[in-house]
Amino acid sequence: MSGRKKAEAPASPLSFIGTGVSYIALCLAALAALALVVIPMVTGSQTYSVLTSSMAPKYAPGTFLVVKPVPFQELTVGDIITYQIESGSPAVITHRITSVGADQTGETVFTTKGDNNSVEDELPVREVQIKGKLFYAVPFVGFIANGLGNSDRGAMAQWGAVALMGYGVVALVRGALAKKRNDGETPEDNRSAEDDPFVFPDLGPVEGEADPDGFGDPILTDCDGCDHSGRRGELGKHRHRHEARKHATV
Template sequence: MSGRRKAEVKASPLSFIGTGASYVALCLAALAALALVVVPMLTGSQTYSVLTSSMAPKYAPGTFLVVKPVPFEELKVGDIITYQIESGSPAVITHRITSVTAEQSGEIVFITKGDNNDVEDELLVREVQVKGKLFYAVPYVGFVANGLGNSDRGAMAQWGAVALMGYGVVVLVRGALAKKRNDGEAGDDNHSTDDDPFVFPDVGPVEGESEQHSFDDPILTDCDGCEHSEPRAEQGHRHRVQTRKHATV
Protein backbone atom coordinates (compact mmCIF):
# COMPACT_ATOMS: atom_id res chain seq x y z
CA MET A 1 0.00 0.00 0.00
CA SER A 2 1.52 3.30 -1.05
CA GLY A 3 1.51 6.33 1.29
CA ARG A 4 -0.62 9.34 0.62
CA ARG A 5 1.14 12.37 -0.79
CA LYS A 6 0.50 15.72 0.80
CA ALA A 7 -0.67 18.53 -1.38
CA GLU A 8 2.18 20.84 -2.30
CA VAL A 9 1.87 24.26 -0.72
CA LYS A 10 3.10 26.95 -3.05
CA ALA A 11 4.92 29.85 -1.46
CA SER A 12 3.06 33.11 -1.84
CA PRO A 13 4.75 36.24 -3.26
CA LEU A 14 4.45 37.83 0.17
CA SER A 15 6.58 35.08 1.70
CA PHE A 16 9.30 35.68 -0.89
CA ILE A 17 9.14 39.42 -0.23
CA GLY A 18 9.31 38.85 3.52
CA THR A 19 12.29 36.51 3.21
CA GLY A 20 14.09 38.93 0.91
CA ALA A 21 13.41 41.85 3.23
CA SER A 22 14.75 39.87 6.18
CA TYR A 23 18.00 39.11 4.42
CA VAL A 24 18.38 42.71 3.23
CA ALA A 25 17.78 43.94 6.77
CA LEU A 26 20.34 41.44 8.06
CA CYS A 27 22.94 42.64 5.55
CA LEU A 28 22.27 46.27 6.44
CA ALA A 29 22.52 45.49 10.14
CA ALA A 30 25.81 43.67 9.61
CA LEU A 31 27.22 46.56 7.58
CA ALA A 32 26.06 49.10 10.16
CA ALA A 33 27.64 47.15 13.00
CA LEU A 34 30.84 46.80 11.00
CA ALA A 35 31.09 50.46 10.01
CA LEU A 36 29.86 52.10 13.22
CA VAL A 37 31.20 49.79 15.92
CA VAL A 38 33.60 47.05 14.86
CA VAL A 39 36.01 48.99 12.62
CA PRO A 40 36.37 51.97 14.99
CA MET A 41 37.07 49.63 17.90
CA LEU A 42 39.62 47.53 15.99
CA THR A 43 41.48 50.54 14.58
CA GLY A 44 41.41 52.61 17.76
CA SER A 45 39.49 55.34 15.96
CA GLN A 46 37.27 57.95 17.55
CA THR A 47 33.82 58.95 16.31
CA TYR A 48 32.41 62.43 15.95
CA SER A 49 29.31 64.09 14.55
CA VAL A 50 29.29 67.11 12.25
CA LEU A 51 27.38 70.00 13.84
CA THR A 52 27.96 72.84 11.39
CA SER A 53 27.90 73.40 7.63
CA SER A 54 31.57 74.35 7.32
CA MET A 55 32.31 71.10 5.42
CA ALA A 56 29.06 70.92 3.47
CA PRO A 57 27.79 69.60 1.17
CA LYS A 58 29.95 66.47 1.35
CA TYR A 59 30.04 66.42 5.14
CA ALA A 60 26.76 68.04 6.07
CA PRO A 61 25.41 68.34 9.62
CA GLY A 62 24.50 64.93 10.99
CA THR A 63 27.37 63.12 9.26
CA PHE A 64 29.03 60.46 11.40
CA LEU A 65 32.86 60.75 11.23
CA VAL A 66 35.35 58.03 12.05
CA VAL A 67 38.74 59.60 12.77
CA LYS A 68 41.81 57.38 12.88
CA PRO A 69 45.02 58.38 14.71
CA VAL A 70 48.00 58.76 12.34
CA PRO A 71 51.55 60.02 12.88
CA PHE A 72 51.69 63.79 12.66
CA GLU A 73 54.52 63.77 10.11
CA GLU A 74 52.39 61.72 7.68
CA LEU A 75 49.71 64.41 7.40
CA LYS A 76 49.79 66.55 4.29
CA VAL A 77 47.90 69.19 2.35
CA GLY A 78 44.43 67.99 1.37
CA ASP A 79 43.95 65.71 4.38
CA ILE A 80 40.89 66.26 6.56
CA ILE A 81 41.83 66.28 10.23
CA THR A 82 39.96 66.60 13.49
CA TYR A 83 41.70 68.79 16.04
CA GLN A 84 41.00 70.49 19.34
CA ILE A 85 40.20 74.18 19.21
CA GLU A 86 42.53 74.53 22.19
CA SER A 87 44.88 71.89 23.52
CA GLY A 88 43.12 69.87 26.20
CA SER A 89 39.67 71.21 25.29
CA PRO A 90 36.91 68.69 24.41
CA ALA A 91 35.61 70.93 21.60
CA VAL A 92 36.96 69.87 18.21
CA ILE A 93 36.84 71.00 14.58
CA THR A 94 37.10 68.89 11.44
CA HIS A 95 38.65 70.88 8.56
CA ARG A 96 40.96 70.31 5.62
CA ILE A 97 44.66 71.11 5.66
CA THR A 98 45.39 73.84 3.10
CA SER A 99 49.00 74.56 3.97
CA VAL A 100 51.92 73.20 6.00
CA THR A 101 54.37 75.70 7.45
CA ALA A 102 56.96 76.07 10.19
CA GLU A 103 57.33 78.67 12.89
CA GLN A 104 60.60 80.37 13.81
CA SER A 105 61.16 77.71 16.45
CA GLY A 106 61.03 75.04 13.73
CA GLU A 107 57.70 73.60 14.91
CA ILE A 108 55.53 72.32 12.07
CA VAL A 109 52.00 73.75 12.05
CA PHE A 110 48.96 73.42 9.78
CA ILE A 111 46.71 76.01 8.22
CA THR A 112 43.17 74.66 7.82
CA LYS A 113 39.91 75.67 6.18
CA GLY A 114 36.37 74.37 5.95
CA ASP A 115 35.34 73.33 2.43
CA ASN A 116 32.26 75.54 2.69
CA ASN A 117 34.07 78.53 4.23
CA ASP A 118 35.41 81.49 2.30
CA VAL A 119 38.51 82.10 4.41
CA GLU A 120 41.09 80.00 6.19
CA ASP A 121 41.00 79.46 9.91
CA GLU A 122 42.73 82.16 11.95
CA LEU A 123 44.44 79.86 14.42
CA LEU A 124 47.28 77.56 13.47
CA VAL A 125 46.96 73.87 14.31
CA ARG A 126 49.79 72.27 16.27
CA GLU A 127 50.67 68.62 16.68
CA VAL A 128 49.37 68.45 20.25
CA GLN A 129 45.90 69.48 19.08
CA VAL A 130 45.45 66.88 16.33
CA LYS A 131 43.18 63.92 17.16
CA GLY A 132 43.56 62.13 13.85
CA LYS A 133 42.76 61.96 10.16
CA LEU A 134 39.31 61.31 8.71
CA PHE A 135 39.04 57.59 8.00
CA TYR A 136 35.51 57.50 6.57
CA ALA A 137 32.12 59.13 7.08
CA VAL A 138 28.53 57.86 7.27
CA PRO A 139 25.78 60.37 6.48
CA TYR A 140 22.78 61.03 8.77
CA VAL A 141 23.91 58.64 11.53
CA GLY A 142 25.35 61.57 13.46
CA PHE A 143 21.86 62.88 14.22
CA VAL A 144 21.33 59.96 16.62
CA ALA A 145 24.68 60.59 18.28
CA ASN A 146 23.90 64.29 18.60
CA GLY A 147 20.65 63.48 20.37
CA LEU A 148 22.42 61.22 22.86
CA GLY A 149 25.36 63.53 23.48
CA ASN A 150 29.05 62.75 23.61
CA SER A 151 28.89 61.24 27.10
CA ASP A 152 26.46 58.52 26.01
CA ARG A 153 28.06 57.75 22.66
CA GLY A 154 30.21 54.89 23.92
CA ALA A 155 27.24 53.20 25.57
CA MET A 156 25.20 53.74 22.40
CA ALA A 157 27.85 51.99 20.33
CA GLN A 158 27.99 49.02 22.68
CA TRP A 159 24.23 48.58 22.93
CA GLY A 160 23.89 49.17 19.20
CA ALA A 161 26.40 46.42 18.51
CA VAL A 162 24.59 44.04 20.83
CA ALA A 163 21.22 44.83 19.24
CA LEU A 164 22.52 44.40 15.69
CA MET A 165 24.28 41.12 16.48
CA GLY A 166 21.22 39.85 18.33
CA TYR A 167 19.01 40.68 15.37
CA GLY A 168 21.40 38.89 13.06
CA VAL A 169 21.34 35.77 15.22
CA VAL A 170 17.52 35.77 15.33
CA VAL A 171 17.25 36.08 11.55
CA LEU A 172 19.77 33.31 10.98
CA VAL A 173 18.03 30.94 13.42
CA ARG A 174 14.62 31.62 11.90
CA GLY A 175 15.98 30.97 8.42
CA ALA A 176 17.59 27.70 9.49
CA LEU A 177 14.39 26.49 11.19
CA ALA A 178 12.28 27.40 8.16
CA LYS A 179 14.65 25.51 5.84
CA LYS A 180 14.61 22.47 8.11
CA ARG A 181 10.80 22.52 8.23
CA ASN A 182 10.54 22.78 4.44
CA ASP A 183 13.00 19.91 3.97
CA GLY A 184 10.97 17.80 6.40
CA GLU A 185 7.74 18.45 4.51
CA ALA A 186 9.42 17.55 1.23
CA GLY A 187 10.65 14.30 2.76
CA ASP A 188 7.15 13.38 3.97
CA ASP A 189 5.71 13.99 0.49
CA ASN A 190 8.16 11.53 -1.06
CA HIS A 191 7.67 8.84 1.62
CA SER A 192 5.47 5.77 1.10
CA THR A 193 4.89 2.51 2.93
CA ASP A 194 6.86 0.74 0.20
CA ASP A 195 9.97 2.46 1.58
CA ASP A 196 9.20 1.59 5.20
CA PRO A 197 11.23 -1.43 6.36
CA PHE A 198 8.72 -2.13 9.12
CA VAL A 199 5.68 -2.41 6.83
CA PHE A 200 5.33 -5.62 4.83
CA PRO A 201 3.53 -5.35 1.51
CA ASP A 202 0.39 -7.37 0.86
CA VAL A 203 1.45 -9.91 -1.75
CA GLY A 204 -1.75 -11.99 -1.60
CA PRO A 205 -2.08 -15.76 -1.09
CA VAL A 206 0.70 -18.10 -2.13
CA GLU A 207 0.00 -20.05 -5.30
CA GLY A 208 -1.47 -23.43 -4.56
CA GLU A 209 -2.58 -22.55 -1.09
CA SER A 210 -6.21 -22.00 -0.22
CA GLU A 211 -7.30 -18.81 1.44
CA GLN A 212 -8.88 -21.01 4.14
CA HIS A 213 -6.50 -23.07 6.20
CA SER A 214 -7.90 -26.31 7.70
CA PHE A 215 -6.85 -28.47 10.59
CA ASP A 216 -8.20 -31.59 12.29
CA ASP A 217 -9.92 -31.28 15.61
CA PRO A 218 -11.29 -34.45 17.29
CA ILE A 219 -14.72 -34.02 18.84
CA LEU A 220 -17.43 -36.21 20.29
CA THR A 221 -20.62 -36.70 18.27
CA ASP A 222 -23.72 -38.81 18.37
CA CYS A 223 -23.55 -42.06 16.50
CA ASP A 224 -26.48 -41.24 14.19
CA GLY A 225 -25.06 -42.63 11.01
CA CYS A 226 -23.35 -45.73 12.35
CA GLU A 227 -24.45 -49.28 11.60
CA HIS A 228 -24.53 -50.91 15.04
CA SER A 229 -26.65 -53.68 16.23
CA GLU A 230 -29.91 -52.63 17.72
CA PRO A 231 -29.14 -53.63 21.28
CA ARG A 232 -26.00 -51.53 21.42
CA ALA A 233 -27.83 -48.53 19.88
CA GLU A 234 -30.65 -48.90 22.36
CA GLN A 235 -28.10 -48.79 25.16
CA GLY A 236 -27.26 -45.27 24.09
CA HIS A 237 -23.90 -46.24 22.74
CA ARG A 238 -21.67 -43.26 21.69
CA HIS A 239 -18.35 -43.50 20.02
CA ARG A 240 -15.57 -41.16 19.03
CA VAL A 241 -15.21 -40.18 15.37
CA GLN A 242 -12.98 -37.81 13.58
CA THR A 243 -14.60 -34.83 12.00
CA ARG A 244 -13.03 -31.89 10.19
CA LYS A 245 -13.50 -28.44 11.49
CA HIS A 246 -12.81 -25.57 9.17
CA ALA A 247 -11.48 -22.29 10.33
CA THR A 248 -10.89 -19.25 8.25
CA VAL A 249 -7.86 -17.14 8.94
Protein backbone atom coordinates in the same frame (compact mmCIF):
# COMPACT_ATOMS: atom_id res chain seq x y z
CA MET B 1 7.25 1.00 -2.47
CA SER B 2 8.19 4.61 -3.22
CA GLY B 3 5.62 7.16 -2.20
CA ARG B 4 4.87 10.52 -3.74
CA LYS B 5 6.08 13.83 -2.34
CA LYS B 6 3.36 15.85 -0.70
CA ALA B 7 2.12 18.78 -2.70
CA GLU B 8 3.43 22.05 -1.28
CA ALA B 9 1.17 25.06 -0.96
CA PRO B 10 2.34 27.85 -3.27
CA ALA B 11 4.03 30.71 -1.43
CA SER B 12 2.06 33.93 -1.45
CA PRO B 13 3.56 37.20 -2.79
CA LEU B 14 3.43 38.61 0.73
CA SER B 15 5.58 35.72 1.93
CA PHE B 16 8.22 36.45 -0.72
CA ILE B 17 8.13 40.16 0.13
CA GLY B 18 8.47 39.45 3.84
CA THR B 19 11.43 37.14 3.26
CA GLY B 20 13.12 39.68 1.02
CA VAL B 21 12.61 42.50 3.52
CA SER B 22 14.01 40.32 6.33
CA TYR B 23 17.17 39.51 4.36
CA ILE B 24 17.66 43.17 3.39
CA ALA B 25 17.20 44.26 7.00
CA LEU B 26 19.70 41.64 8.15
CA CYS B 27 22.28 42.79 5.59
CA LEU B 28 21.79 46.45 6.55
CA ALA B 29 22.12 45.59 10.23
CA ALA B 30 25.35 43.70 9.58
CA LEU B 31 26.78 46.58 7.52
CA ALA B 32 25.76 49.12 10.16
CA ALA B 33 27.37 47.11 12.94
CA LEU B 34 30.53 46.75 10.87
CA ALA B 35 30.82 50.43 9.89
CA LEU B 36 29.66 52.08 13.11
CA VAL B 37 31.00 49.75 15.78
CA VAL B 38 33.37 46.98 14.70
CA ILE B 39 35.79 48.89 12.43
CA PRO B 40 36.18 51.87 14.80
CA MET B 41 36.88 49.52 17.71
CA VAL B 42 39.37 47.37 15.78
CA THR B 43 41.29 50.33 14.32
CA GLY B 44 41.29 52.39 17.52
CA SER B 45 39.40 55.19 15.79
CA GLN B 46 37.25 57.85 17.41
CA THR B 47 33.80 58.89 16.22
CA TYR B 48 32.39 62.38 15.88
CA SER B 49 29.30 64.09 14.49
CA VAL B 50 29.32 67.11 12.19
CA LEU B 51 27.48 70.01 13.83
CA THR B 52 28.08 72.87 11.39
CA SER B 53 28.05 73.43 7.62
CA SER B 54 31.73 74.32 7.30
CA MET B 55 32.45 71.06 5.39
CA ALA B 56 29.15 70.95 3.45
CA PRO B 57 27.85 69.66 1.15
CA LYS B 58 29.95 66.49 1.30
CA TYR B 59 30.07 66.42 5.09
CA ALA B 60 26.81 68.10 6.04
CA PRO B 61 25.48 68.41 9.59
CA GLY B 62 24.50 65.00 10.96
CA THR B 63 27.33 63.16 9.21
CA PHE B 64 28.99 60.47 11.33
CA LEU B 65 32.80 60.73 11.13
CA VAL B 66 35.28 57.96 11.93
CA VAL B 67 38.69 59.50 12.64
CA LYS B 68 41.74 57.24 12.74
CA PRO B 69 44.98 58.16 14.52
CA VAL B 70 47.93 58.45 12.08
CA PRO B 71 51.55 59.57 12.51
CA PHE B 72 51.92 63.32 12.28
CA GLN B 73 54.60 62.99 9.60
CA GLU B 74 52.19 61.22 7.25
CA LEU B 75 49.70 64.10 7.09
CA THR B 76 49.82 66.15 3.89
CA VAL B 77 47.96 68.93 2.11
CA GLY B 78 44.42 67.80 1.22
CA ASP B 79 43.97 65.51 4.23
CA ILE B 80 40.92 66.10 6.44
CA ILE B 81 41.94 66.15 10.09
CA THR B 82 40.11 66.46 13.38
CA TYR B 83 41.90 68.65 15.90
CA GLN B 84 41.27 70.27 19.25
CA ILE B 85 40.49 73.97 19.19
CA GLU B 86 42.80 74.27 22.17
CA SER B 87 45.18 71.60 23.41
CA GLY B 88 43.44 69.59 26.15
CA SER B 89 39.99 70.95 25.27
CA PRO B 90 37.22 68.49 24.32
CA ALA B 91 35.90 70.78 21.56
CA VAL B 92 37.18 69.74 18.12
CA ILE B 93 37.06 70.90 14.50
CA THR B 94 37.26 68.77 11.36
CA HIS B 95 38.77 70.74 8.46
CA ARG B 96 41.06 70.18 5.48
CA ILE B 97 44.80 70.91 5.46
CA THR B 98 45.54 73.64 2.92
CA SER B 99 49.25 74.22 3.60
CA VAL B 100 52.17 73.08 5.74
CA GLY B 101 54.48 75.58 7.44
CA ALA B 102 56.55 76.23 10.56
CA ASP B 103 56.15 78.57 13.50
CA GLN B 104 58.80 80.82 15.06
CA THR B 105 60.29 77.88 16.99
CA GLY B 106 60.61 75.74 13.87
CA GLU B 107 57.75 73.42 14.79
CA THR B 108 55.73 72.12 11.85
CA VAL B 109 52.18 73.47 11.79
CA PHE B 110 49.19 73.11 9.47
CA THR B 111 46.93 75.74 8.00
CA THR B 112 43.34 74.42 7.70
CA LYS B 113 40.08 75.49 6.11
CA GLY B 114 36.52 74.26 5.91
CA ASP B 115 35.46 73.26 2.38
CA ASN B 116 32.42 75.51 2.67
CA ASN B 117 34.29 78.44 4.25
CA SER B 118 35.63 81.37 2.27
CA VAL B 119 38.70 81.98 4.46
CA GLU B 120 41.29 79.80 6.17
CA ASP B 121 41.22 79.16 9.90
CA GLU B 122 42.84 81.94 11.90
CA LEU B 123 45.16 79.86 14.07
CA PRO B 124 47.66 77.23 12.84
CA VAL B 125 47.26 73.64 14.03
CA ARG B 126 50.09 72.03 16.02
CA GLU B 127 50.84 68.33 16.35
CA VAL B 128 49.66 68.15 19.96
CA GLN B 129 46.16 69.27 18.91
CA ILE B 130 45.54 66.63 16.24
CA LYS B 131 43.23 63.71 17.07
CA GLY B 132 43.53 61.93 13.73
CA LYS B 133 42.74 61.81 10.03
CA LEU B 134 39.29 61.20 8.58
CA PHE B 135 38.95 57.48 7.85
CA TYR B 136 35.40 57.44 6.44
CA ALA B 137 32.05 59.11 6.96
CA VAL B 138 28.43 57.88 7.17
CA PRO B 139 25.70 60.43 6.38
CA PHE B 140 22.72 61.12 8.67
CA VAL B 141 23.79 58.70 11.42
CA GLY B 142 25.30 61.59 13.37
CA PHE B 143 21.81 62.96 14.08
CA ILE B 144 21.22 60.04 16.48
CA ALA B 145 24.53 60.66 18.22
CA ASN B 146 23.76 64.37 18.46
CA GLY B 147 20.43 63.59 20.14
CA LEU B 148 22.11 61.39 22.74
CA GLY B 149 25.01 63.76 23.40
CA ASN B 150 28.74 63.14 23.43
CA SER B 151 28.71 61.60 26.91
CA ASP B 152 26.34 58.81 25.86
CA ARG B 153 27.92 58.03 22.50
CA GLY B 154 30.09 55.16 23.76
CA ALA B 155 27.13 53.49 25.46
CA MET B 156 25.05 54.01 22.31
CA ALA B 157 27.66 52.21 20.22
CA GLN B 158 27.84 49.29 22.64
CA TRP B 159 24.08 48.86 22.92
CA GLY B 160 23.72 49.32 19.18
CA ALA B 161 26.23 46.54 18.56
CA VAL B 162 24.40 44.23 20.99
CA ALA B 163 21.04 44.97 19.34
CA LEU B 164 22.35 44.42 15.80
CA MET B 165 24.14 41.18 16.68
CA GLY B 166 21.06 39.95 18.57
CA TYR B 167 18.88 40.64 15.54
CA GLY B 168 21.29 38.71 13.33
CA VAL B 169 21.28 35.69 15.66
CA VAL B 170 17.47 35.66 15.85
CA ALA B 171 17.17 35.87 12.06
CA LEU B 172 19.63 32.99 11.55
CA VAL B 173 17.86 30.78 14.11
CA ARG B 174 14.46 31.46 12.54
CA GLY B 175 15.81 30.61 9.10
CA ALA B 176 17.34 27.34 10.35
CA LEU B 177 14.09 26.30 12.07
CA ALA B 178 12.04 27.09 8.97
CA LYS B 179 14.39 25.01 6.80
CA LYS B 180 14.17 22.12 9.26
CA ARG B 181 10.36 22.19 9.16
CA ASN B 182 10.36 22.20 5.36
CA ASP B 183 12.79 19.28 5.25
CA GLY B 184 10.59 17.33 7.68
CA GLU B 185 7.50 17.76 5.52
CA THR B 186 9.13 16.35 2.36
CA PRO B 187 11.71 13.73 3.34
CA GLU B 188 13.96 12.38 0.64
CA ASP B 189 12.83 8.81 1.36
CA ASN B 190 9.42 9.67 -0.08
CA ARG B 191 10.72 10.64 -3.49
CA SER B 192 9.81 8.60 -6.59
CA ALA B 193 11.02 8.57 -10.16
CA GLU B 194 8.12 10.82 -11.14
CA ASP B 195 9.09 13.42 -8.51
CA ASP B 196 12.87 13.36 -8.91
CA PRO B 197 14.72 12.47 -12.14
CA PHE B 198 17.62 11.12 -10.08
CA VAL B 199 15.50 8.44 -8.36
CA PHE B 200 15.34 5.41 -10.63
CA PRO B 201 12.46 2.89 -10.64
CA ASP B 202 12.99 -0.63 -9.31
CA LEU B 203 13.54 -2.82 -12.37
CA GLY B 204 14.51 -5.99 -10.52
CA PRO B 205 17.96 -7.61 -10.20
CA VAL B 206 20.65 -6.94 -12.78
CA GLU B 207 21.56 -9.84 -15.05
CA GLY B 208 24.24 -11.97 -13.43
CA GLU B 209 23.44 -10.84 -9.88
CA ALA B 210 21.62 -12.86 -7.26
CA ASP B 211 17.93 -12.14 -6.86
CA PRO B 212 17.26 -11.28 -3.20
CA ASP B 213 13.73 -12.70 -3.50
CA GLY B 214 14.98 -16.03 -4.87
CA PHE B 215 13.03 -15.87 -8.13
CA GLY B 216 16.00 -16.31 -10.46
CA ASP B 217 15.74 -14.92 -13.98
CA PRO B 218 13.04 -12.20 -14.24
CA ILE B 219 11.42 -14.05 -17.18
CA LEU B 220 11.37 -17.88 -17.08
CA THR B 221 9.12 -18.70 -20.01
CA ASP B 222 7.04 -16.98 -22.62
CA CYS B 223 3.34 -17.18 -21.98
CA ASP B 224 0.14 -15.95 -23.47
CA GLY B 225 -2.38 -13.77 -21.75
CA CYS B 226 -0.03 -12.61 -19.04
CA ASP B 227 0.70 -9.07 -18.05
CA HIS B 228 4.34 -8.59 -17.06
CA SER B 229 3.94 -4.88 -16.36
CA GLY B 230 2.75 -5.38 -12.79
CA ARG B 231 4.65 -4.45 -9.68
CA ARG B 232 7.65 -6.45 -8.57
CA GLY B 233 5.73 -8.42 -5.95
CA GLU B 234 3.06 -9.48 -8.48
CA LEU B 235 5.78 -10.37 -11.01
CA GLY B 236 7.43 -12.55 -8.37
CA LYS B 237 4.21 -14.50 -7.78
CA HIS B 238 3.71 -14.83 -11.53
CA ARG B 239 7.17 -16.28 -12.03
CA HIS B 240 6.67 -18.60 -9.11
CA ARG B 241 3.52 -20.02 -10.70
CA HIS B 242 5.33 -20.54 -14.00
CA GLU B 243 8.21 -22.24 -12.29
CA ALA B 244 5.87 -24.63 -10.46
CA ARG B 245 4.03 -25.37 -13.72
CA LYS B 246 7.34 -26.12 -15.46
CA HIS B 247 8.37 -28.60 -12.77
CA ALA B 248 4.97 -30.31 -12.96
CA THR B 249 5.29 -30.99 -16.67
CA VAL B 250 8.79 -32.49 -16.45
